Amino acid sequence: MPNRPQPAFPEPNTQEYWEGVKAGELRYQTCNDCSNVVFTPRRHCDRCGGTNLATKVSKGEGEVYTYSVVRQSGMPGFREMGAYTVAYVDLDEGFRVLTSVVGAADPTKDIKIGDRVKVEFEKQDSGDYPIPVFRQV
């Protein structure tokens, strides 16, 4: 099993997001005042400054906006992984996440910008939180 770095708390902006991940949900926020989609999670709307936000659950489906395959990494937990992806995925609800696209046999060839992907919650060797990653559909 992978052993990705875990989020750490206390960190008030992202607590609710990660509680969602633990419950198998990809959560995002919308602003009740101006209907802006708010992501990365925080406690105010980045368009109007309002604090009246609603938490919603995404269907977890979207497309690859862009990605890179990391061939050289000095980061613990990744150094040994071989080539791995980092990607921006645009969710259908209108927010963009930094994530990884997993499951491609050869990530240098088998992933394209625009590919449809779906979230999955990847179990980790250690730590309380699975990590949301995306797989091509």
Add this chain to the structure above:
Amino acid sequence: MEMKAQSIKAALDDAGLKWSDVDGLYDAQDGEGGGGLGLAAYLGFKPSVIDTTQVGGSSYEFQTAHAWRDITAGKCKVAVLSYGSTAASNRVAIGTGGRAAPIPTWASNMEGSYGGTLISNYAMVKNRHLHMYGSTMEQFAQISVTTRKHAMRNPEAVKAMTDLQFVGINEITVADVLDSRIIADPLHLLECCMVSDGGGALVIVSADVARDTKKKPVWIIGSGEATKYRENGGDITVSAGAQSGPIAFAEADVKPSEIDIAMIYDSFTITVATCLEDLGFAPKGQFGDLVKDGQLNFDNPYKLTLNTDGGGLSSNHPGMRGLFLLLESVRQLRGESTSQVDGAKLAVAHGNGGLLGGTHTGGTVILAKD
């Protein structure tokens, strides 16, 4: 800090000014015990203005804008900006190492689980640029080729490449770049800047002080500052330069087509490509037509010339390169560059700090010959 002190002394000597003339201190809060508090004490300055703007590699373009503003407002007359880093000696893996967050933050909690390196962040911008505009690997490689050509003419760049044990210290071809190994798709090794040591200083003075300096001054005629970050639905091929550039050009009342020297922050080829476009030197997505066939080489008759010191790609990149963009712009406008462009009158120094595909800043400074 020692490097800063030595650089400041050399820059003041170059201008014919004294240590005690300094009344404005600008510092990016880097290095041991630096910042406005520690550095003033170490240097022995009693400045009336202290500015510690830290916005990554473009901090020096921001600070230049602030020094110009502060001098114009009469708050100081002789401002110094300085930088010193031993990133190479300390074996700092800027591009491929992790960015550890000792205290969890908003950003680290959302991004730390994915192993994104600094290089992969820029690589994602290049990938999107290739996809959106049909730009080619060859076009990106041409930026490295032009930069290396200039580096080979600069003895300090050759020394840096020698010290860092570069394989093949010579001019390179597009094929060389594309044959170099991929660090993070689609960025090749020869599209990535080096990690070196380095330092420097810049003196910015009021017009009345400039009248009596030992060397002819170069004039700041425009500046712009901006930030950009990841936004839902945003276009990551557009950098903060799209905001800072037009502000600077409007203030300077010049057009991109009038510029002789473009000193563009070349952390990676993609940084140069997006910034050239965003500053208005080429339509969005079409930097390839601008850089093709060595058009931006110093000895090419085409008006614009790029990164004549050899850039971060081939001369130095100790972590925050913004100061060197200004220094080489000054050299060009004084006729002192190792790849001198005859009759260079106008230069743009454009710094990009942070992560091009994430949160970053753009600082644009336009300089004119005396």
